[in-house]
Amino acid sequence: KNEVEQSPQNLTAQEGEFITINCSYSVGISALHWLQQHPGGGIVSLFMLSSGKKKHGRLIATINIQEKHSSLHITASHPRDSAVYICAVRNTGNQFYFGTGTSLTVIP
């Protein structure tokens, strides 16, 4: 059973394209995180959301609590955005559940 589902699993885009990655979850949450995992394995937290929308540079994250769904958008994508993007949720305790990740490749 996967508490967190992401789509698509793999995504290839041309530089400059607008990208959307989706995340659905089935548990009650206190927060949802979007993470970026670089090819070398390092993990960086991009956003933590509990409601609404956040924006940081070309990245936008939204969450709909009622629908248990979140999206990560990348505007004007660039080859340096190529990475695995992971959705993770923290339940109402302090336990995390992770999606399998979306592998993004942006072609120049």
Add this chain to the structure above:
Amino acid sequence: EPEVTQTPSHQVTQMGQEVILRCVPISNHLYFYWYRQILGQKVEFLVSFYNNEISEKSEIFDDQFSVERPDGSNFTLKIRSTKLEDSAMYFCASRPAGETQYFGPGTRLLVL
């Protein structure tokens, strides 16, 4: 900028041996975590630690695993008797209250 550090970066051990993975969280953070990622698989939650005790643990975190914050700065994960299937990248993370996590660079453990 403060960062979470982990040592060693790589560890190779024989099956059945004990290993201790070390993490130094960011100094004013309150919540501490260990995760693992088996090669090619998703990240999995192991344990969370707050106020000097475990606050949540997953099914993976059985009696072979333990965590300690022995001196107020280090946060360690001990695997008592390693198995082949413990081979993975182990990530430590920390966060202040109400904010996002900061991940360490990981320790790659290989059990032979």
